[in-house]
Structures are given as C-alpha cells and as structure tokens.
Amino acid sequence: MLAGLAIGRRAAVAGIGLMIGCNDESRISIAAGLHLALACPSAGRADLDGHLDLQDDVARGGVRFRDGFLEAVEEPGLGVSAEF
Numbered sequence: 001m002l003a004g005l006a007i008g009r010r011a012a013v014a015g016i017g018l019m020i021g022c023n024d025e026s027r028i029s030i031a032a033g034l035h036l037a038l039a040c041p042s043a044g045r046a047d048l049d050g051h052l053d054l055q056d057d058v059a060r061g062g063v064r065f066r067d068g069f070l071e072a073v074e075e076p077g078l079g080v081s082a083e084f
Helices: 002-014 027-039
Strands: 018-020 043-046 059-061 063-066 069-072 080-082
Touching (some): 002 018, 002 027, 018 027, 027 069, 027 080
Parallel strands (some): 018 043
Antiparallel strands (some): 059 080, 063 069
16 A cells, blocks of 8 residues: 555645556455555556455455445444454
8 A cells, every 4th residue: 555655645746547447356455456446646546446356255345335435334344344
C-alpha cells in the first residue's frame, strides 16, 4: 500500500492519471486494490473484477457491487475473511 500510494503521489505531481488493475485473484487482493484506488486521488480508473473468474475463492467479503459499481464493505481492515 505504501509503495502504491507513493507512486500515486508521484503521478499526481506529474499530472499523470493511474488505473488500478488486477489479474484473476482472490477477493483479498481485490479489496486491497480497491482500498488503494479509493485512497489515491490520481487513480481515476480501476479494473478490479478478477475475483469473479475464480470458482473457489477462499475469501469472503471485502468488496461488493452496488448499482454496477464496486465498493468496499464497512468492516475492519480490508473487510475480508478467509476460509481455508
């Protein structure tokens, strides 16, 4: 997160917009990416839907869709619980 925010600050100073993206990955990293995108003013776009491609994600919570948009849940930390 700290490295991502540092990149965001540098991009903002340079006038460069950022997009936060993902691969096929668990809700754990999707929630982290969403928190980064929400905390980084220069992140104008996000592609954070990789968890939808997983058949057996070990995580629950963290993010949800509302009115077609991804939003963070109001839970402590990333709002994710893991079931191994």
